Amino acid sequence: LPVVGRLPDYVRDPLALFTGVARRYGDVASLPLGRMSMWLLSHPDDIERVHVHSVRDFDKGYGSDDPFLGSGLVNSEGEFWRQQRRMIQPAFHQRRIQAYAEVMVRRGRQLTDRWSPGAVVDVHAEMMEVTLAIISETMFSADVTRDSGAVAMALDMALNAASGAGESGILPAWVPTPARRRTRVAVAALDEVILGIIAARRARDVADASGGTSGEVDLLGMLLAARDAEGSGMSDRQLRDEAMTIFPAGHETTSNALTFAFLLMSRHPDVRRAMAEEIQGVLGDDDLVPDHVARLPYTTAVLKESMRLYPPVWVVARRARADTEVGGYRVPAGTDLAMSQWVVHRDARFYDEPDRFRPERWLGGTWRTGTRATPTSRSGAVLGSASATPLP
Numbered sequence: 001l002p003v004v005g006r007l008p009d010y011v012r013d014p015l016a017l018f019t020g021v022a023r024r025y026g027d028v029a030s031l032p033l034g035r036m037s038m039w040l041l042s043h044p045d046d047i048e049r050v051h052v053h054s055v056r057d058f059d060k061g062y063g064s065d066d067p068f069l070g071s072g073l074v075n076s077e078g079e080f081w082r083q084q085r086r087m088i089q090p091a092f093h094q095r096r097i098q099a100y101a102e103v104m105v106r107r108g109r110q111l112t113d114r115w116s117p118g119a120v121v122d123v124h125a126e127m128m129e130v131t132l133a134i135i136s137e138t139m140f141s142a143d144v145t146r147d148s149g150a151v152a153m154a155l156d157m158a159l160n161a162a163s164g165a166g167e168s169g170i171l172p173a174w175v176p177t178p179a180r181r182r183t184r185v186a187v188a189a190l191d192e193v194i195l196g197i198i199a200a201r202r203a204r205d206v207a208d209a210s211g212g213t214s215g216e217v218d219l220l221g222m223l224l225a226a227r228d229a230e231g232s233g234m235s236d237r238q239l240r241d242e243a244m245t246i247f248p249a250g251h252e253t254t255s256n257a258l259t260f261a262f263l264l265m266s267r268h269p270d271v272r273r274a275m276a277e278e279i280q281g282v283l284g285d286d287d288l289v290p291d292h293v294a295r296l297p298y299t300t301a302v303l304k305e306s307m308r309l310y311p312p313v314w315v316v317a318r319r320a321r322a323d324t325e326v327g328g329y330r331v332p333a334g335t336d337l338a339m340s341q342w343v344v345h346r347d348a349r350f351y352d353e354p355d356r357f358r359p360e361r362w363l364g365g366t367w368r369t370g371t372r373a374t375p376t377s378r379s380g381a382v383l384g385s386a387s388a389t390p391l392p
């Protein structure tokens, strides 16, 4: 299959493909996927180098022509990203998170009040709903309530269309595939809602002589109030892109994390009981507040272990800006690198019994840190037209 490479396997089961490639070909493997060829990095040291020690050697390469997220934080690059990140950072300050916590707890309480013992609920649907309510309220305050149905539907359509776009691996960007058409329709609906909210908030700020956006505690208020070093704020388009990025970033991820935690707890009643006991002991009949979290180590371990086994984001990518080196291999400029949380989290070199759900591994240092594979034990890239070249 010289044209599509491993694309059919990728469309069928990307997790199995990535895991199989890593286990068979080692920590650095090249993978032909349709028009693209990417290298899969599967050793934490190499992944750390890309994300921490040599960040300037890599772009994200996601592309800000993405019709859904635009040039929000996830897609943007270099100096522009750094400037946006500096402006947005205060919205994620610990004090702000504490303010958002009240919304999270209230929405969680409203959700569980609807549940009754013995009832069957679709946990995924419920988690999507509650995390959408939380991200909407922390981001736009009450503004979105009126449109929340439209937002939920459009977001869902856009996420489905974007994730069902396996065809984009072989077809050029200008081909109007059904998935791309669906994305356009969904994005137009979301744009209408979000740009409408931004316009209404700006109008209210103009009318409000008492200080405008700086008084708002929601994310949109923070984004509107953000100023760069020259004192300029963001354009409506950039505000839209940042908001559109934070929406799915904060909605689908947390929903996935919670859904899989429920699934695992349903399969492990002993874990569920131990967690309930810990929560009961610390909270009694009180509502959760952020200060409780440090006193809930077992509950925290359950969530960590759920995200280890079912990482809500299972892969991230980077592109080499110039010729560089990773894991003992020369990486030519332009090479696309994929790094999969799923693959690393299930690697027996780094986690004992990696397929078992054992929250205790996160308590008291019982989990094993990785040992570096020696360069000679690395098998390197040999899939398809492999291009990885070991350094001498």
Ligand code: HEM
Residues within 6 Å of the ligand: 060, 073, 074, 085, 245, 246, 249, 250, 251, 253, 254, 257, 311, 312, 313, 316, 317
């Ligand atoms: C369990 C929950 C979450 C997981 C697993 C998760 C995972 C990730 C990952 C893997 C990235 C890096 C993507 C890349 O650079 O290629 C990322 C970036 C980001 N996430 Fe999350 N996320 C979660 C929750 C959230 C929430 C709740 C928000 C906002 C309310 C959020 C906002 C962002 C933003 C803005 C970025 C881009 C940061 C930057 O590049 O400066 N995430 N997230």
